[in-house]
Amino acid sequence: VFALFLPVFxxxxxxxxxxxxxxxxxxxxxxxxxxxxxxxTALTLLILSNPVQLILVLLIGFLNYGHVSLSFTFIFSYxxxxxxxxxxxxxxxxxxxxxSWKFSIKPESNVPVLMSTLSDFSGTLVLVSVFYLLKxxxxxxxxxxxxxxxxxxxxxxxxxxxxxxx
Numbered sequence: 001v002f003a004l005f006l007p008v009f010x011x012x013x014x015x016x017x018x019x020x021x022x023x024x025x026x027x028x029x030x031x032x033x034x035x036x037x038x039x040x041t042a043l044t045l046l047i048l049s050n051p052v053q054l055i056l057v058l059l060i061g062f063l064n065y066g067h068v069s070l071s072f073t074f075i076f077s078y079x080x081x082x083x084x085x086x087x088x089x090x091x092x093x094x095x096x097x098x099x100s101w102k103f104s105i106k107p108e109s110n111v112p113v114l115m116s117t118l119s120d121f122s123g124t125l126v127l128v129s130v131f132y133l134l135k136x137x138x139x140x141x142x143x144x145x146x147x148x149x150x151x152x153x154x155x156x157x158x159x160x161x162x163x164x165x166x
Contacts, residue, residue: 002128005078005127010123012053013086013123014116017086018115018116020041020042021096028107057079073137078130081127085119092118
């Protein structure tokens, strides 16, 4: 089940962060670090991301009827996590754009690639956290979560073993 939601979560949030970074880079080239336009763009994208995510989550639930049970708690947690992810990526985009500009590195060549990678990595972490917290609260009745949590425990055990032998 986690695998059903991960591409939607990371894909949509990464796309919105990519749009934001492109707009911020263009604005930087035109107006030199005026913070007002990127904030308006960020707010607009954040508002637009919620209905898009909600529609896609409901579509996943509809197409996988019987395999996925979408509770209000899950949907609410998912949307909150998505907002956190979008805000985190926009803040990272701002930081990377300004650092690139400061060190005379072309942000239009480097930031979108970094944002894509960071959106996949941080999106996976945020979504695993949502599944883990819901599982701990007993609000998630999805058997596939157990597989994800067992995989996380296995990675932790391997890391601990490797650290102990090093």
